[in-house]
Amino acid sequence: METLLTIILGFMIIGAIYALHAKDLLSAVIAQGIVGYGLVICFLHLSAPDLAIVQIVVETITLIIMVAVVLDSSREEIKSPPSWRSTINVVVGLVFIGFMLYFFDMATASLEPFGEHTLRMSQTYTQQGAAQTGAANLVTGVLWDFRAYDTLGEATILFTAALGVLTVLRMKGKK
Amino acid sequence: MIIYFMCFILFLVGLYGMVTRRNLIKIVISFTIMEFSIFLFFALIGYIDQGYAPILSQNVPEQATFVDPLPQAMVLTAIVIGLATSAMLLAIAIRLYKKYGTFNIRKINNLRG
Amino acid sequence: MKGLTPIVKKIAQLMCGMIFIYGIYIVVHGHLTPGGAFAGGIILAGAFILLILAFGSEVIKLRKEESGSSVSESLSLLVTLILASTGLLIGSKVFFKNFLPPGQIGQLVSAGAIPLYNILIGIEVAAAIITIFLALIIFKEEEEQR
Numbered sequence: 152m153e154t155l156l157t158i159i160l161g162f163m164i165i166g167a168i169y170a171l172h173a174k175d176l177l178s179a180v181i182a183q184g185i186v187g188y189g190l191v192i193c194f195l196h197l198s199a200p201d202l203a204i205v206q207i208v209v210e211t212i213t214l215i216i217m218v219a220v221v222l223d224s225s226r227e228e229i230k231s232p233p234s235w236r237s238t239i240n241v242v243v244g245l246v247f248i249g250f251m252l253y254f255f256d257m258a259t260a261s262l263e264p265f266g267e268h269t270l271r272m273s274q275t276y277t278q279q280g281a282a283q284t285g286a287a288n289l290v291t292g293v294l295w296d297f298r299a300y301d302t303l304g305e306a307t308i309l310f311t312a313a314l315g316v317l318t319v320l321r322m323k324g325k326k
Numbered sequence: 327m328i329i330y331f332m333c334f335i336l337f338l339v340g341l342y343g344m345v346t347r348r349n350l351i352k353i354v355i356s357f358t359i360m361e362f363s364i365f366l367f368f369a370l371i372g373y374i375d376q377g378y379a380p381i382l383s384q385n386v387p388e389q390a391t392f393v394d395p396l397p398q399a400m401v402l403t404a405i406v407i408g409l410a411t412s413a414m415l416l417a418i419a420i421r422l423y424k425k426y427g428t429f430n431i432r433k434i435n436n437l438r439g
Numbered sequence: 440m441k442g443l444t445p446i447v448k449k450i451a452q453l454m455c456g457m458i459f460i461y462g463i464y465i466v467v468h469g470h471l472t473p474g475g476a477f478a479g480g481i482i483l484a485g486a487f488i489l490l491i492l493a494f495g496s497e498v499i500k501l502r503k504e505e506s507g508s509s510v511s512e513s514l515s516l517l518v519t520l521i522l523a524s525t526g527l528l529i530g531s532k533v534f535f536k537n538f539l540p541p542g543q544i545g546q547l548v549s550a551g552a553i554p555l556y557n558i559l560i561g562i563e564v565a566a567a568i569i570t571i572f573l574a575l576i577i578f579k580e581e582e583e584q585r
Contacts, residue, residue: 152375153329160332160366164339167359171343176351183355186336190362197369198379198393200473201402204465206365208481209409212568213358215488216575220416221351223579224423229349229430237346244345248338255334265329266375273396280395281382285541285550286470289380289392293399294475295553299535303523305403306560310516312410313567316417317509320578381473382544406477406564413571420575424582 153265156193163189176226180217184210201290333370337363350419350429354412361408365401372397440580442495451493458486466561470550476557480564487569491576498580505573512566519559522552 166185173179187210194203231237263269270277276293284292294302340363343356372394378386380395419429426434442448465472466479491501526536542549 156370157329157332160329160336163362164332164336167336167339167343170355170359171339171347171352176349179352179355183358186359186362190366193366194369197373198377199369199372199398199401200379200381201475201478202365202369202398202405204474205402205405205478205481208478208485209405212481212485212488213409213412215492216413216416216572217351217354219575219579220420224420225429228352229428231348240346244342247345248342251338251341252331252334255331259327259330262330262371264327265370266373268372268374268394270394273394276395277380277392281544283541284537284553285544286553287382287545287550288470288472288475289382289395290398290402291470291475291553291557292550293395294402295556296535296537298396298399299523299556301400302403302560303519303535305407306516306519306563308407309410309564309567310512312407312414313509313512313570315414316410316571316574319414319417319421320574322421379473402475402477406481409481410567410571413575417571417575417578420578 152196156196159189159192159196174228176221176228177218179228180214180221183217184214187213201288329370330367333363333367336366348430348432350422350431351416353431354415354419357415358408358412361404361412365405365408368397368401440491440495440497440576443493447493451489455486455490458482458489462486462561462565466557467554468547469557469561470553471545471547476560477564479557480561481568483561483565484568484572487565488572491572498577498584501573501577501580505570505577508566508569508573512563512570515559515562515566519556519563522555522559 163186166182166189170179170182170186173182187206191203191207191210194200194206273293276297277289280289280292280297281287284296286292286296337360340356340358340360343359344353347353347356374391374393376391377393378390380392380398422434423429426437428434462479462482462485464479465474465482466476469475469479496504523535526533526538529536529538531538537551537553539551541551548554
């Protein structure tokens with residue numbers, strides 16, 4: 152299981168790197184689709200069908216919106232002559248990434264190995280969740296009964312984001 | 327253990343793109359890549375070997391071990407929020423493009439006004 | 440916005456109803472099968488987006504649809520809050536109390552108030568995504584007219 156997931160993740164990383172370096176913005180958007188749909192396959196193998204359904208639809212709609220925006224504006228990636236400033240940016244970024252990898256190495260020591268997760272908080276959710284909420288889908292039970300505050304907060308964020316899009320696009324700017 | 331590292335490398339690719347790219351669309355793409363890696367990390371932590379998907383039905387035996395439903399519930403909402411926030415970022419990007427005629431953030435920074 | 444060719448229009452006509460019914464199925468069966476409010480809401484929004492992209496429309500009609508979708512978004516969130524605070528009024532002193540009887544596991548009418556929350560938030564998610572999409576399209580159309 153772990154090797155299969157590692158191979159899929161490798162493809163996703165290659166797609167991500169290509170998306171950042173593509174010359175054409177349209178192909179960058181399509182390469183971002185590699186990462187999104189690879190994620191769907193990973194979710195299916197991690198036995199999370201809820202997440203797979205949501206992610207496959209969300210990825211499609213994200214691609215539609217991104218392609219619409221790119222076709223409406225320019226497709227050209229910005230060509231910039233190599234300067235000392237961009238070199239410094241790259242070097243600082245790489246050093247920072249090295250530091251973060253080192254600290255992540257320290258942080259993963261406290262995690263359990265892959266596949267041997269012990270249920271601490273959700274022991275009651277899986278054992279008595281169905282009897283208490285009456286929902287056969289335990290994820291929905293957690294979503295709307297045990298953790299309903301969180302879900303309400305997320306729904307509010309969605310509402311606020313829609314309002315934000317309306318506000319940003321309706322403003323009459325100075326021409 | 328290696329799979330956690332791969333997941334974090336995906337996050338770092340997104341971070342690298344966000345720091346070094348100048349194109350607004352590329353910045354939105356790296357933002358979504360970082361989001362994806364975080365979703366995957368949550369799902370990886372909750373996985374149990376030979377665990378069933380957390381849905382009761384006739385085919386699931388009585389004493390089956392289920393995958394942790396809590397991270398899945400968190401990620402389920404976060405994916406939809408990710409769609410809305412990246413749409414909002416794209417709206418800001420297209421608005422800036424219509425005003426300045428470029429996606430280059432450095433040029434936009436210099437133009438002012 | 441102009442529509443696409445007649446072939447695309449015909450296929451979109453045939454597919455749209457099926458996608459819509461599938462979305463409603465996912466929302467209503469959210470407490471029994473994989474899916475739920477968030478997945479089903481986005482599928483419902485996808486059906487609308489397919490219709491708008493295939494047939495095209497005028498800015499005035501899109502404006503009307505946008506106001507309708509944003510009103511239904513706000514209303515469904517409001518009704519969710521009212522339903523959530525009903526538990527307070529009934530006397531259990533708990534917000535988001537599942538006050539209806541849980542019923543038998545596996546039946547369509549079970550799990551208390553969870554299907555109601557699923558339907559309401561499904562409408563909210565669908566309306567939010569449609570609002571975002573329509574706002575982007577109206578912005579594009581107005582820029583072209585100018």
